[in-house]
Amino acid sequence: MDFLPVTVEDMKKRGWEQPDFIYVCGDAYVDHPSFGAAIITRMLESKGYRVCVIPQPDWRTTNDFTKFGKPRLAFLVSGGNIDSMVNHYSVAKKKRDRDLYSPGGEGGHRPDRATIVYCQKIREAYGNSVTIMIGGVEASLRRLSHYDYWDNKVRRSILLDSQADILMYGMGEHQIVELAEALDSGIEAKDITFVRGTVYKTKTLENIYEDYIELPHFRESSKDKRVYAEGFLKQYENTDAVTAKILVEPYNDCYVVQNKPSLPLTQSEFDYSYGLPYMRNYHPMYEERGGIPAIEEVKFSIISNRGCFGSCNFCALAFHQGRVIQARSHQSILREAEQITWEPDFKGYIHDVGGPTANFRQPACDKQLTKGACKNRQCLFPDACKNLNVDHSDYVKLLRKMRDIPRVKKVFVRSGIRYDYLIYDKDETFFNELCKYHVSGQIKVAPEHVVPRVLNKMGKPSRQVYDRFTKKFYEINKKIGKEQYLVPYLMSSHPGSDLKAAVELAEYLRDLGYMPEQVQDFYPTPGTLSTCMFYTELDPRDMTEVYVPKTPHEKAMQRALIQYRLPRNYDLVNEALHKAGRTDLIGFDKYCLIRPRRDNKIFENKPKKKSDDKQKKRKPLRNIHKKKGAK
Secondary structure (H helix, E strand, O other): OOOOOOOHHHHHHOOOOOOOEEEEEOOOOEEOOOOHHHHHHHHHHHOOOOEEEEEOOOOOOOHHHHOOOOOOOEEEEEOOOOOHHHHHEOOOOOEOOEOOOOHHHEOOOOOOOHHHHHHHHHHHHHHHHOOEEEEHHHHHOOOOOEEEOOOOEEEOOHHHHHOOOEEEOOOOHHHHHHHHHHHHOOOOHHHOOOOOOEEEEEOOOOOOOOOEEEOOOHHHHOOOHHHHHHHHHHHHOOOOOOOOOEEEEEOOOOEEEEOOOOOOOOHHHHHHHHOOOOOOEEOHHHHHHOOOOOHHHHOOEEEOEEOOOOOOOOOOHHHHOOOOOEEOOHHHHHHHHHHHHOOOOOOOEEOEEEOOOOOOOOOOOOHHHHOOOOOOOOOOOOOOOOOOOOOOHHHHHHHHHHHOOOOOOEEOOOOOOOHHHHHOOOOOHHHHHHHHHOOOOEEEEEEEOOOHHHHHHHOOOOHHHHHHHHHHHHHHHHHHOOOOEEEEEEEEOOOOOOHHHHHHHHHHHHHHOOOOOOOEEOOOOOOOHHHHHHHHOEEOOOOEEOOOOOOHHHHHHHHHHHOOOOHHHHHHHHHHHHHOOOHHHEOOOOOOOEOOEEOOEEOOOOOOOHHHHHHOOOOOHHHHOOOOOOO
């Protein structure tokens, strides 16, 4: 077992004169199943294809793109595990200093819009004499017309901008094998119009033999926000493999056609994909350059499932992976866990066993398997669907088996726990065992907000559900004699959140006695309902108007309110309270957020004494999280 060739010398050692596929990626080369490039390349290798890898090529010349020569079948191009624009820029559109998917965490090893740039370089070198297929998150979420936050406009399908022949969306195992076999049989790329989970361009619709939905013409959707919202909703409603129809988007000189989504992996297919011979680390060529930081979070973690029926409006998981849960077998996961225990730097701790949502191990209901996910109903919002199958028993059995593996000291659950799904389970076995065995002092959960009108636009459950969860969490920890804490993720400036809503959230945090160390501003990434709301200021589901905080200054005020205790935020909080008409929260009362100011000094209730200074020192973070009644 070895890494796939990254140099001509590597290729020659294998006795190859020409690769079948060349995989070009915006990330450094990490052969671990948490990285999409590793899954696709190993899948092709397992089917007998010769694959070479060009990680993070120099895009300023064509030299890196031509070092292996022409591939026999195709170039495969991906921007990496994260959209290259999200990777490069903060929500404030400031350039990030670090890139966790690059050697030593250095930035600057990939271009903006990496998928487009790489494809253009390949065309520059080879013209139309090679086939180019694109995939990965960047391609998947930009497969049809989409609002681009960084350009602040609607861009056309990335298939057209990249000049690629075929686009794969979703996770890709089914598509890549079917496409490889089609190309290997002699079918030209322009004639491969039949593979599910792919997008292609065509001059005519005569080759479509099924019902399809025609989206608005790009010319209209790029100019009219209402038309764009209508078109996006059709995209969003057609992401389920059972219920989706083919989508056709007209352009001036062609049509872009999205085939139905690929079928979910069966359990045996899922096991096969994650049982391939991964090296489970970055390529040794990065060792002297500081390694690849992204591996640290996942090296001793195990992916157990895919998909998410939670369908938060600001998350692109439903658009990319779908809502139907796919889960690996216990045998497959235990085999990987045992393999991990023999790695030289394993210390006895499996950091995570989960996926997009750790505690989803089966479809939301039996209906999803035969009739597909509901188009007009979310499984957990606004309340749990009456057909929802709430059951943690399989996950409990899996975790118990993992705890019994020799050389394993602890098995943690650190990926997202869907707390509403957990609290709906009448059997508290999993909740008890989660607190007793699988929490490393604190656990992160994502209420995101507490104000109903904001939660409605987020697709998140009510504050009461989160309060029930926190109460039960601390009750259980008190009962088992553990001092463990919740770390809630909160989001500012989401569509629907005005200053008054931000103040309400600040009041909630005041009453909780908690101030988060980090706050996430809403980030309008392609493929989400919330991004559509951000751009159009309309809710595409009912076309009602949505308030959207867009100016950097208002966003700064909303973020500051969540961290109102920080001295650097005083002016922003003061301004926000005045604008929201909540000057009652400026004063000396215990319910006030800030003190008044005179002569550039903040009033205090009374002169400070040395004894007061000792008492008022900020408590450690873990104590700030402490809930009333907790031990």
